[in-house]
Amino acid sequence: MKRYAFNELTVFQYIFLIHGAQVGIGVLSMPRELAEVAGTDGWISIILGWALAVIASLLIISIMKRYPDKTINDLLTLFFGKWLGKACIVLIALYCAVAAVTVITHTAAIINSWILSRTPGYVVTIFLAIPCYMIIQGGLRVLGRYAELIFYMTLWMPVVLMTAMPHTKWLYLLPIVKEGLGPIVTGTKSTILSFLGFELAFFLYPFLQRKQYASLGIIVANTLSMLIFLHITLFSYTFFSPDEITQYTWPTLNLWKVIEYRFLERMDIIFLAFYLFYLSTTSFPYLYFTVFSTSQMMGTVDHRKHLAIFLLLIVLALWLYTPNFIDLKKLTELWSFGGIVFGYALPALAVVPIWLLRRPSEERKA
Amino acid sequence: MTLRGWLRRKRVSAKDRIQSFPARPLSNSLSENIAELQNIFTLTPDLVIRTFESSFVEGTAAIVYLTGLVDKNSINNNILRPLLKQQARGDAKILDRISVGEVTVAYDFATVEKEIFEGSCIMLVEGRNEAFVLETHGWPQRAIEEPQLEAALKGAHQGFVETAIQNIALIRRYLPNRELKIKEFLVGDRGATRVSVLYLRDVVHPEVLQEMEDRIKLIRIDTILNSGELAELIEDNPFSPFPQFMVTERPDSAASHILQGKIVVMVDRSPSVLVGPATFSAFFQSVDDYSTRWLVATFIRMLRGMAFLIATFLPAVYIALISFNYEVIPLDLILSVGESRERVPFPPLLEAMIMELTLEMLREAGVRLPAPIGQTVGIVGGIVIGQAVVQAGVVSNIMVIVVAFTAISSFIIPNSDMGAAVRLLRFLMMGLAALFGIVGIIVGLMGLIGHLIQLESLGVPYGSPLAPVRFSDWKDFFVRLPLWSMKDRPVSSRVIQSKRQGDNRPRGDGK
Numbered sequence: 001m002k003r004y005a006f007n008e009l010t011v012f013q014y015i016f017l018i019h020g021a022q023v024g025i026g027v028l029s030m031p032r033e034l035a036e037v038a039g040t041d042g043w044i045s046i047i048l049g050w051a052l053a054v055i056a057s058l059l060i061i062s063i064m065k066r067y068p069d070k071t072i073n074d075l076l077t078l079f080f081g082k083w084l085g086k087a088c089i090v091l092i093a094l095y096c097a098v099a100a101v102t103v104i105t106h107t108a109a110i111i112n113s114w115i116l117s118r119t120p121g122y123v124v125t126i127f128l129a130i131p132c133y134m135i136i137q138g139g140l141r142v143l144g145r146y147a148e149l150i151f152y153m154t155l156w157m158p159v160v161l162m163t164a165m166p167h168t169k170w171l172y173l174l175p176i177v178k179e180g181l182g183p184i185v186t187g188t189k190s191t192i193l194s195f196l197g198f199e200l201a202f203f204l205y206p207f208l209q210r211k212q213y214a215s216l217g218i219i220v221a222n223t224l225s226m227l228i229f230l231h232i233t234l235f236s237y238t239f240f241s242p243d244e245i246t247q248y249t250w251p252t253l254n255l256w257k258v259i260e261y262r263f264l265e266r267m268d269i270i271f272l273a274f275y276l277f278y279l280s281t282t283s284f285p286y287l288y289f290t291v292f293s294t295s296q297m298m299g300t301v302d303h304r305k306h307l308a309i310f311l312l313l314i315v316l317a318l319w320l321y322t323p324n325f326i327d328l329k330k331l332t333e334l335w336s337f338g339g340i341v342f343g344y345a346l347p348a349l350a351v352v353p354i355w356l357l358r359r360p361s362e363e364r365k366a
Numbered sequence: 367m368t369l370r371g372w373l374r375r376k377r378v379s380a381k382d383r384i385q386s387f388p389a390r391p392l393s394n395s396l397s398e399n400i401a402e403l404q405n406i407f408t409l410t411p412d413l414v415i416r417t418f419e420s421s422f423v424e425g426t427a428a429i430v431y432l433t434g435l436v437d438k439n440s441i442n443n444n445i446l447r448p449l450l451k452q453q454a455r456g457d458a459k460i461l462d463r464i465s466v467g468e469v470t471v472a473y474d475f476a477t478v479e480k481e482i483f484e485g486s487c488i489m490l491v492e493g494r495n496e497a498f499v500l501e502t503h504g505w506p507q508r509a510i511e512e513p514q515l516e517a518a519l520k521g522a523h524q525g526f527v528e529t530a531i532q533n534i535a536l537i538r539r540y541l542p543n544r545e546l547k548i549k550e551f552l553v554g555d556r557g558a559t560r561v562s563v564l565y566l567r568d569v570v571h572p573e574v575l576q577e578m579e580d581r582i583k584l585i586r587i588d589t590i591l592n593s594g595e596l597a598e599l600i601e602d603n604p605f606s607p608f609p610q611f612m613v614t615e616r617p618d619s620a621a622s623h624i625l626q627g628k629i630v631v632m633v634d635r636s637p638s639v640l641v642g643p644a645t646f647s648a649f650f651q652s653v654d655d656y657s658t659r660w661l662v663a664t665f666i667r668m669l670r671g672m673a674f675l676i677a678t679f680l681p682a683v684y685i686a687l688i689s690f691n692y693e694v695i696p697l698d699l700i701l702s703v704g705e706s707r708e709r710v711p712f713p714p715l716l717e718a719m720i721m722e723l724t725l726e727m728l729r730e731a732g733v734r735l736p737a738p739i740g741q742t743v744g745i746v747g748g749i750v751i752g753q754a755v756v757q758a759g760v761v762s763n764i765m766v767i768v769v770a771f772t773a774i775s776s777f778i779i780p781n782s783d784m785g786a787a788v789r790l791l792r793f794l795m796m797g798l799a800a801l802f803g804i805v806g807i808i809v810g811l812m813g814l815i816g817h818l819i820q821l822e823s824l825g826v827p828y829g830s831p832l833a834p835v836r837f838s839d840w841k842d843f844f845v846r847l848p849l850w851s852m853k854d855r856p857v858s859s860r861v862i863q864s865k866r867q868g869d870n871r872p873r874g875d876g877k
Contacts, residue, residue, distance in 0.1 A: 010834065012835065013834070111805055115691070115803065115804065115805055116802065116803065116805060119802070124802075124805075127801075127802060127805075127806070127809060128809060130809070130813060131809055131812040131813040131816050134813055134816040134817060135812075135815075135816035135819075135820075138816075138819070138820040142816075142819055142820045144834075145819045145827075145829065145833040145834050145835075146815065146816065146819055146833070148833065148834070148835050149815060149819065149829075149832060149833040149835065150815075152835070260696075262696065263695075263696065263699060264694060264695070264696070265693065265694060265695065265696050266691075266693050266694045269691055269693065269694055269804060270694065270804065273804040273805055273807070273808040274808060276805065276808050276809065276812070277808070277812065280812060
């Protein structure tokens with residue numbers, strides 16, 4: 001039974017959906033967060049975080065491989081029965097909702113503080129919600145196409161960033177591992193949030209056309225994200241001095257400020273505007289899987305009504321209350337916590353029982 | 367789709383108004399038949415009924431036709447003359463004397479009526495309850511000319527005309543192949559329009575073809591005057607600004623699309639044909655691309671891509687930079703822009719709107735006017751836009767440059783439907799830029815992408831080969847690689863037989 005045949009994803013779409021979900025709000029603040037904890041050795045934490053993410057992703061794939069036609073929601077109902085399963089789906093929908101809300105509120109807040117400082121946050125959100133609805137209502141197939149297209153469309157950004165190369169001082173990086181391994185390992189914790197996105201494989205796997213590439217694809221996605229994180233972090237570390245970097249909330253944006261042409265200044269504004277595409281590829285999959293889960297739970301096929309309600313709720317919430325940066329930080333922490341549970345702990349815990357459960361039935365078949 | 371349901375209901379009720387006559391059979395008596403015909407064709411001064419005696423028929427015979435729709439030479443020379451000649455009959459039957467190619471026999475008045483309207487000559491004979499339908503049509507026709515809208519520098523200089531039969535012949539000249547199949551449908555209850563669907567049977571995907579046929583069969587309407595009307599009735603998304611069928615007047619372009627695995631829909635009486643499934647990229651290609659050198663063609667393709675971006679976004683970017691994000695422009699530049707805007711009383715959005723609307727009006731005024739007056743409009747507009755407006759301090763110099771640039775860019779897009787879509791989008795983007803600056807433009811672009819990637823034409827993705835990305839089709843997209851490198855038909859048109867050519871790469875002498 002192929003329930004999800006209509007929305008099939010190609011391998012590239014699968015890679016870029018995961019990669020897009022990973023590269024999001026984290027990139028803007030990552031160099032500072034890492035520098036606060038691990039100093040200029042933070043870039044090593046990224047590699048460690050990448051290794052963890054790859055291990056967790058491979059665990060997820062190894063679980064999903066045993067039930068190639070089922071998303072995590074189907075699996076939960078299968079294992080825990082109707083009611084407990086539904087409760088679990090609610091939790092997952094909540095997790096996705098938290099992720100989506102975090103990214104959207106961050107987007108609105110960054111735009112508000114960096115470009116449109118006089119526009120109220122909810123107006124920006126209403127405005128963002130329109131393309132949001134247009135794209136997500138098309139379902140996963142459209143999301144996949146979107147993620148892939150956006151990846152190619154934003155390829156110029158790291159290249160242009162390279163023009164800041166003459167301003168960098170690579171000596172800032174030395175000595176490597178100056179304070180021992182402790183800070184580096186602590187720093188890994190803050191990269192976990194940035195690598196979140198691979199857990200979408202729980203949903204994406206059954207939609208994938210050629211499942212033999214699932215593991216390879218997810219490794220490629222993680223590696224791509226790691227390269228982008230590394231690129232930005234190394235650049236920030238060599239551009240700003242080790243003390244200066246911790247003073248900026250979003251060092252990545254300040255990095256772009258120095259790139260100037262005779263006809264164009266303040267590249268950061270253009271960069272940030274284009275960065276909306278990256279932020280959209282992070283929030284859209286989470287938004288989609290929130291409404292996908294809720295509509296599946298309610299037993300409706302059409303996710304569009306739920307999507308409209310969810311977007312309306314977000315706008316309404318932001319209209320009633322504009323979150324300040326402390327609220328945003330709390331939201332991020334909530335998402336990290338959920339991500340650790342859903343992305344790292346769940347696969348680690350589930351892989352053993354599923355492996356044991358499935359084994360006998362396979363032997364019986366043979 | 368409540369709206370669609372509503373439209374459907376209206377259409378059905380429109381059908382109920384049309385009275386359909388039961389098919390009455392012809393009688394044996396000639397006079398009865400003629401009386402019945404005169405009854406059907408009341409108030410029809412162009413109906414000709416000629417009765418005559420001939421040695422080839424038992425008794426009297428009559429021919430009936432609508433003058434103007436028939437070829438009079440053919441009737442005089444091939445029908446009347448041999449029949450009126452006094453000659454021994456011998457074994458010859460009636461039809462043996464008539465030198466007309468296509469002859470059929472009709473037995474009821476409904477068919478006779480339809481055939482008369484289509485320009486056939488009907489021959490009735492005393493004592494026979496049948497009518498000979500002689501194909502003699504020869505309605506007023508235009509000579510074959512080069513289409514004005516799609517002039518080609520190096521391509522053929524033939525364009526379609528208003529007669530489907532001739533148009534089919536024009537395509538057959540390019541594709542003398544038995545796999546070129548033509549399916550005919552009659553659309554319209556009041557004036558049945560012959561709609562022909564042309565395709566290569568072993569190339570076109572049957573599902574796509576079925577989709578096209580189903581959509582055409584579902585139409586219930588008085589009549590279709592133009593292929594544009596048909597397109598509006600069978601397209602996928604009626605609310606999209608983008609054309610979902612390619613409309614062309616060029617037989618070579620139609621033939622090349624058929625070869626790519628697309629379907630051509632021809633509407634009788636309309637000189638333009640529909641090509642589907644269309645993709646977004648196809649609207650930026652022209653036949654000339656394949657007859658110029660590929661490097662040149664690639665350059666022109668890229669020019670068009672750039673023109674699309676400029677025509678859609680340039681005024682919006684201007685508005686955003688002037689009224690919102692002026693910190694992006696370096697100080698010297700912003701000073702010179704400010705200097706030129708010093709006397710301008712309008713906010714940038716209004717300034718841009720005034721100029722863009724003026725330009726659109728000039729264009730629209732020039733389009734339908736005869737050439738000499740059209741030129742006058744151009745000169746008047748040129749003076750008004752170029753100088754007077756700036757000197758009067760209504761708009762700034764830079765705005766004039768921006769408008770001129772967008773105008774030129776929008777004319778570079780080879781397809782006029784796509785050009786019109788771009789012009790509409792431009793105003794939307796201007797509005798967004800005035801509301802939110804650069805963020806507005808980016809979100810507008812996001813929405814545009816979102817719309818393009820889910821649009822479909824006959825169930826085939828419209829954004830292909832960009833979204834979904836199909837790298838194998840990129841050989842004929844932003845770049846136009848040498849013809850010998852395009853060995854397969856485009857994946858985007860969903861074909862079942864993809865091989866197009868063998869290894870034709872020229873190797874020069876050193877083989």
